[in-house]
Amino acid sequence: QQPxxxxxxxxxxxxxDAVINCSSSKALYSxxxxxxxxxxxxxxxxxxxxxxEQKGHEKISASFNEKKQQSSxxxxxxxxxxxxTYFCGxxxxxxxxxxxxxxxxxxxxxx
Amino acid sequence: xxxxTQSSRYLVKRTGxxxxxxxxxxxxxxxxxxxxxxxxxxxxxxYFSYDVKMKEKGDIPEGYSVSxxxxxxxxxxxESASTNQTSMYLCASxxxxxxxxxxxxxxxxxxx
Numbered sequence: 001q002q003p004x005x006x007x008x009x010x011x012x013x014x015x016x017d018a019v020i021n022c023s024s025s026k027a028l029y030s031x032x033x034x035x036x037x038x039x040x041x042x043x044x045x046x047x048x049x050x051x052x053e054q055k056g057h058e059k060i061s062a063s064f065n066e067k068k069q070q071s072s073x074x075x076x077x078x079x080x081x082x083x084x085t086y087f088c089g090x091x092x093x094x095x096x097x098x099x100x101x102x103x104x105x106x107x108x109x110x111x
Numbered sequence: 112x113x114x115x116t117q118s119s120r121y122l123v124k125r126t127g128x129x130x131x132x133x134x135x136x137x138x139x140x141x142x143x144x145x146x147x148x149x150x151x152x153x154x155x156x157x158y159f160s161y162d163v164k165m166k167e168k169g170d171i172p173e174g175y176s177v178s179x180x181x182x183x184x185x186x187x188x189x190e191s192a193s194t195n196q197t198s199m200y201l202c203a204s205x206x207x208x209x210x211x212x213x214x215x216x217x218x219x220x221x222x223x
Binding site for chain 2: 002029030032034040041042043044047049087089091097098099101102103104
């Protein structure tokens with residue numbers, strides 16, 4: 001079953017913060033986050049593994065609550081380059097290889 | 112860096128034609144995927160392959176078939192194209208579980 005992403009879309013001004021959520025009804029082994037700009041391929045951001053710590057990369061970080069089967073992506077002090085559609089992909093077992101993808105959250109950053 | 116190359120960025124075909132979409136990766140990955148991407152639906156898995164000549168159906172395999180004769184190449188085939196197969200098609204490869212998927216640039220296919 002497809003994980004639910006929220007919000008579906010968000011509009012920010014440069015410098016503002018955003019949180020994107022990904023929620024599943026199934027127990028998860030990992031959550032993957034990707035960003036896709038219009039007309040381009042999705043680009044990997046980070047993976048959060050069951051039992052792992054919160055991950056971060058510069059001003060983009062994420063958390064994974066295994067008990068609630070939820071992950072959140074945090075974008076702080078957003079930059080114009082953060083615009084795009086963010087997808088979470090959930091992995092239900094280690095050897096599964098397959099990801100179940102959310103519908104995406106469209107992020108628009110205005111100057 | 113992993114390179115996943117899809118043969119065409121844009122393709123226009125007619126209803127009933129047999130359509131081939133090609134994908135090549137250069138990192139010796141065993142696992143390759145074909146997705147379809149439509150607005151509001153995210154990425155939906157059509158087929159994946161975990162080895163040469165091995166394939167598994169994904170969530171929406173109807174109307175599609177695949178071929179994996181060599182490790183680096185994974186082809187998606189629309190046996191008889193229909194207008195509801197107009198979409199963006201993305202190929203990806205992965206080395207092992209819980210690793211990043213590497214995507215090609217996508218093929219925007221229009222069936223007229």
